[in-house]
Amino acid sequence: MHVTVPPISERIRSLATACVPTHVSLDGSAHAARGAVDDSGRPLLLVKPGEPLHAVADRDDVVVTVDLAATRTLGGVEHPRGLLKVHGWAQAVPAGEARDAAVAVAGRLPDEALFAAVEGDPAGPRLFRVDVGYVIYLTGQESGMLDAEEYLGAGPDPVLETAERILGHVNLAHRDQLSKVVQTLLGEPTPDVWLWELDRYGVTMRSGIEDPTLIRMPWPSPVDGPQALEQALSCLLCPR
Numbered sequence: 001m002h003v004t005v006p007p008i009s010e011r012i013r014s015l016a017t018a019c020v021p022t023h024v025s026l027d028g029s030a031h032a033a034r035g036a037v038d039d040s041g042r043p044l045l046l047v048k049p050g051e052p053l054h055a056v057a058d059r060d061d062v063v064v065t066v067d068l069a070a071t072r073t074l075g076g077v078e079h080p081r082g083l084l085k086v087h088g089w090a091q092a093v094p095a096g097e098a099r100d101a102a103v104a105v106a107g108r109l110p111d112e113a114l115f116a117a118v119e120g121d122p123a124g125p126r127l128f129r130v131d132v133g134y135v136i137y138l139t140g141q142e143s144g145m146l147d148a149e150e151y152l153g154a155g156p157d158p159v160l161e162t163a164e165r166i167l168g169h170v171n172l173a174h175r176d177q178l179s180k181v182v183q184t185l186l187g188e189p190t191p192d193v194w195l196w197e198l199d200r201y202g203v204t205m206r207s208g209i210e211d212p213t214l215i216r217m218p219w220p221s222p223v224d225g226p227q228a229l230e231q232a233l234s235c236l237l238c239p240r
Contacts, residue, residue: 003201003222004201004202004216004218005199005201005202005216005218006157006199006200006201007154008142008144008146009146009150009151009153009154010154010155010156010157011139011157011199012082012084012135012137012139012146012151012154013041013151013154013155013156014156014157014160014199015070015081015082015084015137015139016037016041016068016070016084016156017037017156017160018070018071018072018081019037019068019069019070019082019084020034020035020036020037020068020069020070020108020109021033021034021035021036021037021043021045021066021067021068022067022068022069023066023067024045024053024064024065024066024067024090025064025065025066025067026052026053026056026062026063026064026090027052029052030067031051031052031053033045033066033067034046034105034109034111035105035108035109036104036105036107036108036109037068037104038101038104038129039104040152041132041151041152042086042088042129042130042131042132042152043066043068043086043129043130044093044101044104044105044127044128044129044130045066045090045127045128045129045130046105046109046111046113046114046117046125046126046127047125047126047127047128048113048125049123049124049125053090053128054126057092057122057126057128058092060089060091061089062089062090062091063087063088063089063090064087064088064089064090064130065085065086065087066085066086066088066130067083067084067085068083068084068085068086069082069083069084070082070083070084072196074171074194074206075194081139082137082138082139082140083137083138083139084135084136084137084138085135085136085137086130086132086135087132087133087134087135087136088130088131088132088133088134088148089130089131089133090128090129090130090131091128091129091130091131092126092127092128092129093126093127093128093129095120098117098118098120098127099118101127101129102114102115102117102118102127105127113125114127132148132151132152133147133148134146134147134148134151135151140214157199157200158200158225159199159200159223159225159226159229160199162226162229162230163198163199163200163229164198166198166229166230166233167195167197167198170195170233170237171194171195174237175193175194177237177238178193178194178195178205178237179193181205181236181237182205182207182215185215185217186215190207191207191208192206192207192208192209192212193205193206193207194206194207196214198229198233200219200222200223200224200229201218201219201222202216202217202218202219203216203217203219203233203236204216204217205217217236219232
């Protein structure tokens with residue numbers, strides 16, 4: 001049977017690349033969190049002195065739950081894409097890996113404290129990484145749980161970087177064409193049409209603001225690279 005959407009583990013790993021930590025729960029209480037997600041899908045946290053996690057930096061059995069959130073900006077307004085709860089064990093990033101972790105966090109959260117975290121002063125800001133136990137996800141109308149093997153064993157969509165670049169360009173410069181396509185598909189006027197998700201299996205379009213409708217259009221077959229993705233979307237927007 002023709003597959004029209006990515007496997008759920010791949011979809012959640014792709015979503016995680018766009019996520020930022022919002023809260024970390026430790027010993028029954030939740031606190032604001034800042035950081036990023038590394039290339040393996042593990043949360044990275046920048047923790048400053050005085051914060052609860054900083055006080056247990058030398059332990060390797062600290063159980064935490066990190067809330068991750070992803071949004072997409074449409075017309076200058078941020079809309080939620082999905083929420084993840086990563087349950088696992090927080091450990092201080094080893095000194096030899098601190099620089100790479102800081103660079104990953106800086107891509108999402110520029111903060112001068114990252115320089116101090118790389119220096120490794122135990123009394124200063126610290127970088128933590130969460131060893132994943134399981135992930136709870138809520139995205140659109142879907143929810144569920146992935147264990148560590150499912151989550152860490154999957155990778156993001158292989159054309160994700162190209163997809164996000166194309167999606168941003170179309171939403172900025174080609175929404176008239178997009179609206180015409182959706183109107184033709186549905187046979188009725190469709191206001192406020194945007195590209196919502198783009199992947200190797202197809203495209204999801206979003207229509208409406210207050211009560212949006214998501215329209216999924218699969219490709220005839222999964223694309224095998226960036227060039228094929230561009231061609232598939234071009235055929236959708238400019239049919240002959």
